[in-house]
Amino acid sequence: MRRIFIAVNLPGKVKQEIHEKASAIVDGSAAKIVEMENLHITLKFVGYVDERELQEIIGNVAKIEFEKFEIVFGKTGTFNNRVLWVGLDKGAEKLSELAGNVQAAVEKGDNRFSPHVTFARNKSMPAGKVVEIIEKINSGKISNRMNVESFEVMESLLSSKGPEYRVVKSVSARKHT
Numbered sequence: 001m002r003r004i005f006i007a008v009n010l011p012g013k014v015k016q017e018i019h020e021k022a023s024a025i026v027d028g029s030a031a032k033i034v035e036m037e038n039l040h041i042t043l044k045f046v047g048y049v050d051e052r053e054l055q056e057i058i059g060n061v062a063k064i065e066f067e068k069f070e071i072v073f074g075k076t077g078t079f080n081n082r083v084l085w086v087g088l089d090k091g092a093e094k095l096s097e098l099a100g101n102v103q104a105a106v107e108k109g110d111n112r113f114s115p116h117v118t119f120a121r122n123k124s125m126p127a128g129k130v131v132e133i134i135e136k137i138n139s140g141k142i143s144n145r146m147n148v149e150s151f152e153v154m155e156s157l158l159s160s161k162g163p164e165y166r167v168v169k170s171v172s173a174r175k176h177t
Contacts, residue, residue, distance in 0.1 A: 002155050004154065006102050007041055008151050044111065045109055069094040071095060074087055150171060
């Protein structure tokens with residue numbers, strides 16, 4: 001069985017900015033920074049699938065048509081003081097539309113979607129400290145932008161060192177004709 005999710009991967013410069021800003025502020029706290037290479041926007045978490053299900057998922061998402069669009073990162077926030085994230089100032093509607101198309105194409109898995117990049121996970125930091133971190137990051141706002149030109153079917157390999165993500169299939173935006 002393979003642990004699968006569908007995501008928009010970020011270009012290296014965007015990953016680097018998010019990781020550097022978050023690391024400078026979160027470092028030394030009780031939160032764990034997400035490894036730079038693992039930063040992404042999850043469109044859908046599918047879960048464990050066998051090879052037949054994976055091939056069906058790949059076939060279904062390969063049919064999704066979308067035009068490339070721009071997103072601009074913005075303010076940071078938190079889900080229940082556990083997940084620290086950076087959201088979008090621009091492009092959230094288009095990203096939500098893409099996520100909806102992915103969810104319609106893939107029945108299995110979780111259909112909750114919020115346009116964000118998780119940059120840290122908190123296990124024991126008090127809520128007040130989380131709020132302080134979010135406010136510090138927001139004062140130096142992460143404002144990078146990128147074009148969404150593809151999304152990927154990803155495999156998550158879990159180990160004692162943490163997750164490793166691998167691209168299984170990439171689906172590119174189609175040019176408008």
